[in-house]
Structure formats: C-alpha cells, structure tokens
Amino acid sequence: MTRFTISRRAALALLAATAACAAAPALAQSDFPTKPVNIFTPFPPGSGPDALLRAITDKLSTLWKQPVLVQNRPGAGGFVVFEATRRQPADGYTLVQLDSEQLVALPLLYKSRNFQTLQVYDPVASLYNTPFxxxxxxxxxxxxxxxxxxxxxxxxxxxxxxxxxxxxxxxxxxxxxxxxxxxxxxxxxxxxxxxxxxxxxxxxxxxxxxxxxxxxxxxxxxxxxxxxxASPKRIPQMPDLPTVAEAGGPKDFAQSSFVVLAAPHGIAPALRSKIAQDVAKVMQDADIKARMDTFAFEYINWSPDEIARQARGKGQMYGKLIERKNITLD
The missing domain is CATH 3.40.190.10 (Periplasmic binding protein-like II)
Known part of the structure; x- marks a missing residue:
C-alpha cells in the first residue's frame, strides 16, 4: 500500500485555499452590486406602481453607487415581463416588480400555460399594500x-x-x-x-x-x-371614508393588492437578504414615505417566507372565486 503524506506547510496552504473558496460567494454578495441593476415591471410608465418604483430605484442607485434602471414591460397580464426575465441569471442584477395577482391569480386564469409564478421566481423584498x-x-x-x-x-x-x-x-x-x-x-x-x-x-x-x-x-x-x-380599517388619507363593512357591505369584505420585488428562481439566500435589507432601508426614506402617503400605499415589511404565505392565502381566495364562475383567460 502506498502511503501519502503531506507537509504541514502544504496542509496549511490547502486549508487557506478552501477557506478562500468558501468566502468568495459571501464576498461577492457583500460587494453587490458591481454593475447596473435592472428592475422590470409589468406596469406602464406613469402608473402609481411605476412612479413609486422610480423613486425607489433613485434611492437604491445612491445607496448602491450603481445605476438601478426601470424596465417597463406591460402587457398580457404580466407574461410579457415573465418572458423578458424568467431565464435571466439569479444573480440579483435582474429583479421584477410583481403584485399579488401576478403571483397567484395568473396561474389560475391561464391554466393551459402551466405557469406557476412562485416556482419561477423567488420573493426578495416586500414593498407595499394598496387598498381598493x-x-x-x-x-x-x-x-x-x-x-x-x-x-x-x-x-x-x-x-x-x-x-x-x-x-x-x-x-x-x-x-x-x-x-x-x-x-x-x-x-x-x-x-x-x-x-x-x-x-x-x-x-x-x-x-x-x-x-x-x-x-x-x-x-x-x-x-x-x-x-x-375595501379594507378592515379606514385609511389615514381619508379618515372620514368608512370601510365597506361600516358602509353597509359584507363585514369581512376586503380587497387589496400587495407589491413585491422578486428574482428569477435560485437566488442565493445571503444575496436575497442583502437586497431585502437595502430595500427596507430605502423604504424608510422620508421622500419615499411621502410618496406612498400620496398614493395611500401602506409599507409592508415581510420576509420572503411571509410573502409566500400571504400569496398562498390570497391564492386560495382567488381560486374559489375563479372556480365559482369558471373565469379563464386561456
């Protein structure tokens, strides 16, 4: 039998190389971004979600010291933006602004496409909720x-x-x-x-x-x-406006839409966490708060797991409504 021996110096060098390889992804994530970031949105230019997203990207550009560009891809209920982003690398440089309906209603409305948004994209950061x-x-x-x-x-x-x-x-x-x-x-x-x-x-x-x-x-x-x-409570922008329940409607009636940032499936947890923390920091900016107040958008600070949980709950409700009338876009 041949005995293989290794010197102490070689062993230390091997350990150092291994540690360096293990640290490389973390280092890359802490340095993110090193080039422009594109945030795609299915909302048209000039819409409320687009206007707020542009304010957010301005703040992110300053924080990250890299351009953060808004790419509008409206159309087909969201499938135009899906086709533009679903095959992009999960490296954080391609993000997508999506609302709760694009996350869970579209798969129910376009069953023949066999497209599950939450299997193609990973939730990254929550933005806001908007009541109707x-x-x-x-x-x-x-x-x-x-x-x-x-x-x-x-x-x-x-x-x-x-x-x-x-x-x-x-x-x-x-x-x-x-x-x-x-x-x-x-x-x-x-x-x-x-x-x-x-x-x-x-x-x-x-x-x-x-x-x-x-x-x-x-x-x-x-x-x-x-x-x-259509909210469980009145909104501060119109404190005299009753809720639907207070105005004689169903007691449990509420309809709102939440908006998040997502990335193509497979983004590293540490990178996702960094982006989420930076977005949360930007959302506390006074200018962003003022813009959200104008639109009656309510900031939501949800983890990716909470985003998925909220989406599943809304998906169950939408599933009942869609099945009840056999609503389809196929």
Whole structure:
C-alpha cells in the first residue's frame, strides 16, 4: 500500500485555499452590486406602481453607487415581463416588480400555460399594500355600499360594475362582493383603468373598485364619489371614508393588492437578504414615505417566507372565486 503524506506547510496552504473558496460567494454578495441593476415591471410608465418604483430605484442607485434602471414591460397580464426575465441569471442584477395577482391569480386564469409564478421566481423584498375603494358616479343615487347591495338584490344581474380586465383585482373584488352579499351583477371589462374611470364618470357603468392613484383624476374633477374603502380599517388619507363593512357591505369584505420585488428562481439566500435589507432601508426614506402617503400605499415589511404565505392565502381566495364562475383567460 502506498502511503501519502503531506507537509504541514502544504496542509496549511490547502486549508487557506478552501477557506478562500468558501468566502468568495459571501464576498461577492457583500460587494453587490458591481454593475447596473435592472428592475422590470409589468406596469406602464406613469402608473402609481411605476412612479413609486422610480423613486425607489433613485434611492437604491445612491445607496448602491450603481445605476438601478426601470424596465417597463406591460402587457398580457404580466407574461410579457415573465418572458423578458424568467431565464435571466439569479444573480440579483435582474429583479421584477410583481403584485399579488401576478403571483397567484395568473396561474389560475391561464391554466393551459402551466405557469406557476412562485416556482419561477423567488420573493426578495416586500414593498407595499394598496387598498381598493368602491367608487360611483357623482350623481349616483347610492349613498353607501348598503344601497349598492340592495339595488343588486332587487335587480339580479342588472347592476353592472367595471374593471380593468378579466381576472384583475377590480374584477375579482366584484366577484368577492357578490359572494359575500349573495347578489349577482354584470361585469364589464375595460382595456385599462383610465378607460374604466372615463366610463364610470360618464355613467356607462354603475360602480368600480379603484385605488387613489388610479381614480384621483376623476375624483378631483368632481366626477365620481367614494362609498367605502375595501379594507378592515379606514385609511389615514381619508379618515372620514368608512370601510365597506361600516358602509353597509359584507363585514369581512376586503380587497387589496400587495407589491413585491422578486428574482428569477435560485437566488442565493445571503444575496436575497442583502437586497431585502437595502430595500427596507430605502423604504424608510422620508421622500419615499411621502410618496406612498400620496398614493395611500401602506409599507409592508415581510420576509420572503411571509410573502409566500400571504400569496398562498390570497391564492386560495382567488381560486374559489375563479372556480365559482369558471373565469379563464386561456
């Protein structure tokens, strides 16, 4: 048998080399980023999510001392941005802004595509939650959500509401109000929220769910009114606006959408943690807080595991609503 021996000096050199290899990923992550970072978004330029994302990327650029660029890829409910990013390296230099509906509703609406967002992307950092508000034309006879529900009960299938597309939060929120109130209404989908609110202001539809950023134009112009916020509690931006439950709607009715940053699947835990910590630091900036307050966005500080848990819960609710009416985009 041949006996292999190694000198003390060689052994120490081998140990040093091994330690250096083990430390290399950690060093690379602590140095991140060393080149520009691209954050892709399915939201169009000028939208509320896009405007806030640009403010966030400005702060990240300063913190990271590297350009952080917003890449708008709207269309196909989110699949345009998926195709642009799903095959990118999981190295942190490609991030994606996604809302809860793109995380869990799209796989239910496009079953034939066999696409599971949370299997293709890893949650990285939470950003904010945005509540929706029940909105009616300014001359609507309804004074509260209870009036809306009563009208729908009196005329099954006659009261209509609009949304910015089949399977959108506005549509699924309407389905949730139907289920919670025992009513039946007619859904009218539009191309986008701008078109929807133009129709609402013109009395072409009876009501719609919207956010403050999407509805503030027609609201400030005095063309629409708010009946209630679809949230468990009132929002500080409008403390006199009741919740849907307070306004005569279902007691457990709530509809909101949360927005996060994700990365192509496989990002290293240490790198994901660094990005999350830096994003959380930026979200505490006074300018960002002021911008979020304007939009009625509520900062959420969730871990990646909590993001996944919240998404699964919302997915279960959406699954019931989608199956109930066999809603599909296939």
């Amino acid at each position: 508000i029940v909105t009616v034309p300014v001359n609507s006879p309804w004074k509260n959500v209870g009036d809306l529900v009563s009208a729908a009960k009196a005329q099954p299938g006659k009261v209509n509401y609009g949304s910015w597309g089949i399977g959108s939060p506005g549509h699924l929120g309407g389905e949730q109000l139907e289920l919670g109130s025992g009513i039946e209404m007619q859904h009218i989908p539009f191309k986008d929220s701008g078109q929807m609110f133009t129709a609402l202001a013109g009395n072409e539809i009876a009501w719609a769910l919207g956010t403050i950023p999407s509805s503030q134009g027609v609201y400030k112009a005095g063309k629409v009114r708010y009946l209630g916020v």
